[in-house]
Amino acid sequence: MRKEIHPDNYRPVLFIDNSDGTEFIIPSTVKTTETGKAKSDKKSYPVFRVEISSATHPFYTGQEKILDSAGRVERFKQKQAKAKKKR
Numbered sequence: 348m349r350k351e352i353h354p355d356n357y358r359p360v361l362f363i364d365n366s367d368g369t370e371f372i373i374p375s376t377v378k379t380t381e382t383g384k385a386k387s388d389k390k391s392y393p394v395f396r397v398e399i400s401s402a403t404h405p406f407y408t409g410q411e412k413i414l415d416s417a418g419r420v421e422r423f424k425q426k427q428a429k430a431k432k433k434r
Contacts, residue, residue, distance in 0.1 A: 361385050361392035362400065369402035 353376075360375040361383060370385055372392060381394040401407045 359392055361394045363394060363396050364400040364402050365396050365398055366400075366403040369400060371400065 356376050356378075357374060359372050360377055360379065362371045362373055362375075363369070363383075364371075370387065372385055372387070375395070377393075377395050379393045379395045381396075382391055383394040384391050
């Protein structure tokens with residue numbers, strides 16, 4: 348990594364996922380006043396809490412759900428079934 352290109356406050360930060368407590372130590376410039384110890388190495392880091400991360404986001408966990416408030420998917424499936432019957 349090249350020296351003297353990062354801001355002064357560029358340092359390792361402990362990001363904690365509020366959903367399940369997963370921790371990530373990532374270099375960042377995020378402003379935070381909270382500090383805490385990481386489970387992995389027991390060192391003290393500035394802490395930034397996130398609502399969702401790659402550990403809990405449905406896209407990354409494979410738990411995606413289709414939200415169909417208007418019944419569009421069901422109507423599409425019905426039309427598709429009718430079209431197959433006509434063949």
